[in-house]
Amino acid sequence: MEIGVGLLGTRFMGKAHSHAYRSMTTFMGLKVKPRLVAIYGRDPEYTRYVKEAYGYEKYYLDWRELLKDPEVEVVDNSLPNFLHKKPCIEALEMGKSVICEKPLARSLDEALEMLKAAVKAGVTHGVIFNKRWFPAVQLAKKLIEEGALGKILHFRFAYHQDWGADPELSLTWRFKRETAGYGVLGDQGSHVIDMIRFLIGDIDEVIALSSIDVAERKLEDKMEKVDVEDSVAVLMKLRNRAFGVMEASRYSLGRKNYFVFEIYGEEGSLYFNMERLNELWFYKRESEGFTRIFVTEKTHPFYEKFWPAGHTIGWVESFILQLYHFLLAVKKGEEFRPNFYDGAVVNAVMDAVYESIKERKWVKVKKTVV
Ligand SMILES: NC(=O)c1ccc[n+]([C@@H]2O[C@H](COP(=O)([O-])OP(=O)(O)OC[C@H]3O[C@@H](n4cnc5c(N)ncnc54)[C@H](O)[C@@H]3O)[C@@H](O)[C@H]2O)c1
Numbered sequence: 001m002e003i004g005v006g007l008l009g010t011r012f013m014g015k016a017h018s019h020a021y022r023s024m025t026t027f028m029g030l031k032v033k034p035r036l037v038a039i040y041g042r043d044p045e046y047t048r049y050v051k052e053a054y055g056y057e058k059y060y061l062d063w064r065e066l067l068k069d070p071e072v073e074v075v076d077n078s079l080p081n082f083l084h085k086k087p088c089i090e091a092l093e094m095g096k097s098v099i100c101e102k103p104l105a106r107s108l109d110e111a112l113e114m115l116k117a118a119v120k121a122g123v124t125h126g127v128i129f130n131k132r133w134f135p136a137v138q139l140a141k142k143l144i145e146e147g148a149l150g151k152i153l154h155f156r157f158a159y160h161q162d163w164g165a166d167p168e169l170s171l172t173w174r175f176k177r178e179t180a181g182y183g184v185l186g187d188q189g190s191h192v193i194d195m196i197r198f199l200i201g202d203i204d205e206v207i208a209l210s211s212i213d214v215a216e217r218k219l220e221d222k223m224e225k226v227d228v229e230d231s232v233a234v235l236m237k238l239r240n241r242a243f244g245v246m247e248a249s250r251y252s253l254g255r256k257n258y259f260v261f262e263i264y265g266e267e268g269s270l271y272f273n274m275e276r277l278n279e280l281w282f283y284k285r286e287s288e289g290f291t292r293i294f295v296t297e298k299t300h301p302f303y304e305k306f307w308p309a310g311h312t313i314g315w316v317e318s319f320i321l322q323l324y325h326f327l328l329a330v331k332k333g334e335e336f337r338p339n340f341y342d343g344a345v346v347n348a349v350m351d352a353v354y355e356s357i358k359e360r361k362w363v364k365v366k367k368t369v370v
Pocket of ligand 1: 009010011012013014041042043078079080081083101102103128129130173186187
């Protein structure tokens with residue numbers, strides 16, 4: 001069955017999502033087949049080029065025109081954060097299914113408006129938290145659910161990159177609260193928060209610190225103030241009483257895409273590093289050191305869809321897996337997770353982090369209810 005996809009966004013995520021749609025049936029089979037109906041971009045020449053290069057039938061220079069296209073059944077929003085709310089809500093009001101990039105919104109209030117519209121529309125909705133779909137992360141979840149770690153006591157999650165350490169980098173939408181909502185907390189930290197929830201449980205209370213490491217950046221000919229953080233550290237308590245720390249920075253020299261977690265339970269521990277994403281390290285009480293599990297056997301979650309054992313997959317395959325499962329849910333008219341509710345919960349945590357930084361105290365995460 002074919003599903004007509006309309007993609008908003010042509011650059012980093014536009015490319016990753018288009019690649020995923022194009023190679024989806026190669027790996028996942030024919031249960032659901034994306035039809036690349038249209039792509040929206042604001043730069044005419046580049047949008048015309050990506051229409052051809054990414055393989056879309058049409059292109060639009062106005063996102064509302066793409067939404068109105070009757071052949072577009074699913075709207076994929078890969079635009080910057082300040083362009084999540086309006087296109088998503090308008091698409092939902094037209095009865096289209098919507099998948100939106102993370103973070104869902106620039107604040108919990110904005111996320112709740114989006115969640116309300118999604119619930120009212122009664123269609124399938126999702127948020128891209130693609131890291132959930134790494135086979136090693138799926139295996140970690142399975143081990144935790146089977147009780148291999150026993151009760152989880154504490155954890156450390158970190159996501160470090162260093163592109164923000166370049167002072168010559170101009171002031172893009174990522175460096176302003178108005179356009180991004182948050183700094184590194186929304187950019188990298190939203191993945192971390194979602195992963196903590198996915199693997200361990202809901203976050204109840206936080207206390208945090210942050211810093212802006214490059215105060216001004218060039219915007220055209222003049223220097224403009226950066227008003228969102230480059231680095232953040234959060235101490236957190238979960239509802240299930242586990243506690244831990246998360247860090248995120250885009251000014252960690254030498255770290256390119258260093259997303260790591262360590263989870264410690266009464267019976268065992270897990271360690272994962274996204275720069276080696278085909279591996280999960282597992283320690284069981286009384287074993288002699290950690291065991292490196294190379295998650296490329298066909299018995300490992302989702303791995304059978306790809307290559308023979310040992311051939312490894314990369315970051316881009318997580319988009320194939322997430323978008324495939326989303327389209328399958330659309331086809332069946334089912335709920336998909338992570339959805340706008342999960343996205344809004346991440347916003348609730350991030351808003352609590354901001355309040356904690358401002359007030360210099362522990363802050364309870366608000367309940368996500370609409
Ligand atoms: N899941 C992930 O791993 C991941 C990674 C990177 C980014 N993201 C998310 O994806 C979204 C897009 O990020 P990106 O890195 O692709 O951004 P980008 O800056 O590379 O591209 C954004 C797209 O939006 C367009 N755009 C920018 N400003 C616009 C405006 N004023 N009006 C209309 N269009 C405009 C750009 O032309 C481009 O097509 C963000 O929400 C981001 O948080 C997710």
